[in-house]
Amino acid sequence: MPLLTTSDVGTDVHPGLKGPTDPTAGAHTHSAATMVPDQSRAERTQSYAVADFPVPHGREEDWRFTPVAELAALFADESTGNCLDWAEQLPQGVTLTSMSVQEWQATGAPRPADRAAVVAAANSGGVAVLDVPAEAELTEPVRINLTGDDQGVVHGHLLVRVGRHARATIVVGHSGTSTYSEMLTLDVADGAQVTFVSLQEWADDAIHLGQHDVIVGRDASVRHIAVTLGGHLVRLNTNASYRAPGGSFEALGVYFADAGQHLEHRLFVDHGVPHCRSNVEYKGALQGETAHTVWVGDVLIRAAAEGTDTYELNRNLILTEGARADSVPNLEIETGQIEGAGHASATGRFDDQQLFYLMARGIPEDQARRLVVRGFFASVVARIGVPEVQERLMAAIDLELEQASV
Amino acid sequence: MSTLTITDLHVTVETDQGTKEILRGVNLTINSGEVHAIMGPNGSGKSTLAYAIAGHPKYTVTSGTVTLDGEDVLAMSVDERARAGIFLGMQYPVEVPGVSVSNFLRTAKTAIEGEAPKLRTWVKDVKDAMAGLRMDPEFANRNVNEGFSGGEKKRHEILQMELLKPKFAVLDETDSGLDVDALRIVSEGVNRAKASTDVGILLITHYTRILRYITPDFVHVFVDGRIAEEGGPELADRLEAEGYDRFLTNA
Numbered sequence: 151m152p153l154l155t156t157s158d159v160g161t162d163v164h165p166g167l168k169g170p171t172d173p174t175a176g177a178h179t180h181s182a183a184t185m186v187p188d189q190s191r192a193e194r195t196q197s198y199a200v201a202d203f204p205v206p207h208g209r210e211e212d213w214r215f216t217p218v219a220e221l222a223a224l225f226a227d228e229s230t231g232n233c234l235d236w237a238e239q240l241p242q243g244v245t246l247t248s249m250s251v252q253e254w255q256a257t258g259a260p261r262p263a264d265r266a267a268v269v270a271a272a273n274s275g276g277v278a279v280l281d282v283p284a285e286a287e288l289t290e291p292v293r294i295n296l297t298g299d300d301q302g303v304v305h306g307h308l309l310v311r312v313g314r315h316a317r318a319t320i321v322v323g324h325s326g327t328s329t330y331s332e333m334l335t336l337d338v339a340d341g342a343q344v345t346f347v348s349l350q351e352w353a354d355d356a357i358h359l360g361q362h363d364v365i366v367g368r369d370a371s372v373r374h375i376a377v378t379l380g381g382h383l384v385r386l387n388t389n390a391s392y393r394a395p396g397g398s399f400e401a402l403g404v405y406f407a408d409a410g411q412h413l414e415h416r417l418f419v420d421h422g423v424p425h426c427r428s429n430v431e432y433k434g435a436l437q438g439e440t441a442h443t444v445w446v447g448d449v450l451i452r453a454a455a456e457g458t459d460t461y462e463l464n465r466n467l468i469l470t471e472g473a474r475a476d477s478v479p480n481l482e483i484e485t486g487q488i489e490g491a492g493h494a495s496a497t498g499r500f501d502d503q504q505l506f507y508l509m510a511r512g513i514p515e516d517q518a519r520r521l522v523v524r525g526f527f528a529s530v531v532a533r534i535g536v537p538e539v540q541e542r543l544m545a546a547i548d549l550e551l552e553q554a555s556v
Numbered sequence: 557m558s559t560l561t562i563t564d565l566h567v568t569v570e571t572d573q574g575t576k577e578i579l580r581g582v583n584l585t586i587n588s589g590e591v592h593a594i595m596g597p598n599g600s601g602k603s604t605l606a607y608a609i610a611g612h613p614k615y616t617v618t619s620g621t622v623t624l625d626g627e628d629v630l631a632m633s634v635d636e637r638a639r640a641g642i643f644l645g646m647q648y649p650v651e652v653p654g655v656s657v658s659n660f661l662r663t664a665k666t667a668i669e670g671e672a673p674k675l676r677t678w679v680k681d682v683k684d685a686m687a688g689l690r691m692d693p694e695f696a697n698r699n700v701n702e703g704f705s706g707g708e709k710k711r712h713e714i715l716q717m718e719l720l721k722p723k724f725a726v727l728d729e730t731d732s733g734l735d736v737d738a739l740r741i742v743s744e745g746v747n748r749a750k751a752s753t754d755v756g757i758l759l760i761t762h763y764t765r766i767l768r769y770i771t772p773d774f775v776h777v778f779v780d781g782r783i784a785e786e787g788g789p790e791l792a793d794r795l796e797a798e799g800y801d802r803f804l805t806n807a
Contacts (some may be wrong), residue, residue, distance in 0.1 A: 257758055502613070503650045506634060506652035508664075509634040509635040509636075510638055511638055511660075512635050512638035513635055514635050515635065516633075517667070519658075521655050521663065524654065525655040528653075554563045
């Protein structure tokens, strides 16, 4: 049964629960700003044609939290020919090639789902294709470091294919400065086990919009991890769907927003086949005036998706006055024959009682604060399972806190 | 030998109804190795005294002094007080999610000693102290106070006291909510700490029950924000028999 917890400082929580199995359907609204979606999540436009997506003005359901006025360059249907600088480390057997956008469309990859993504796909000039062969068992992660040098608008397009029964960890890092929009497809074949990490370590003025589509094969297990620390405006839309039964999708996210940062993560898990599971856990901290984070977690369990097991959770920790966290979980259920479906969202202020308790044991304030924040992130960081990412992340969180106390 | 001296302490707290004076001139001197029981009815200000000594920001000292061997405790931050040797065992210990007991204890010990404890002796010290308090070793891997029962929280407080070796420990209603077995285990821990470190103890309690296990040298009856009567252990026996009524009717 849907579980809903909301508690909250500076947050909008608008669960939109619909469907025949939910007795509270339509009665589930919380604040004056609440807007229960008037259509199923499945009805949103998906298309390769730029013309199918008007330039957003900011009132649209999927753009209402985003400062769209800053994104005109990424909505413009113009090819720039710019690229990020690529540096890759490919374990043996892993290849990096390219294909045309037409070829990519012919693969049946999920279509762009908003204006920025369709523009990126139409103007990328070609798709980088990363292939992990079937049955490969990579002992080292695939690393792709993408660096921007402020050369203007960049359209990126990446297809990652992981073959049957392969095991792989793929880490895509983003740094430097760019105005970047990407379309990324992660296609995971039957029985494969994949951890995909997207690290946003951009400079303070970077803009990054992304659509990540994850296709989970039969009995495949995919972990998509978003770590967003840098950038002026970052918005990642991660969509997961299942090709056949038995698939598992786990989405983990960590974000830390300072003054002047807008960090937005939207997830859509589309359960369209039976006996698949999904689990989403995103945690974020905010500090500084105007720091803004958005988390939207949509889960759709279609009528065919019997035996689905899904849970999503978002927690936000507000460290200083003036920061704002929006958190919107949505669950649509079209069948009662499921294992479980739930979500939880909570946003809270830093707890001064915790600080007092630690300081009363002799621990200096800055160290006590660090312990509490590290502790807040600990559960999700422990689940990342990629040591180098975990260590970098904890070091980055410490650095964020140090900078704040200066 | 150390001395904690509280002189004419006045403390206020902000409430919805405005500023309220809770402590109204407390005088108390505690020496190393002494056990002072502070007893009193609910709302008499016992816990406020504990928090004011520890430096909780909710409480404002309006006049008076607290000194530790002549040093001005009130001028110190919360962590400085702890490092100076003052320990507060809390009535309601706070949960700190994601921070393990072992990490917490090591961090606190390092802060108080000014250097990290030697790993081998530290691990043994923690193990021994936990065994003394009948705590499962697995306890060290749990998050601080998260999901602890009332008894586990209090044992964890006394564990910290035993490991951090303060000069003075203020134990705020450590006995409340404990069954007889847990009370005895916790009391033994306090007595061990006293025997091994000569810690001075301010034992705040509503009941006389804990005093059967921890023998006080002095008993102070706290009423309406100040000490109304002082005596030896016999005063506790009298309170056991008569309750606090005679103080309340006088007040």
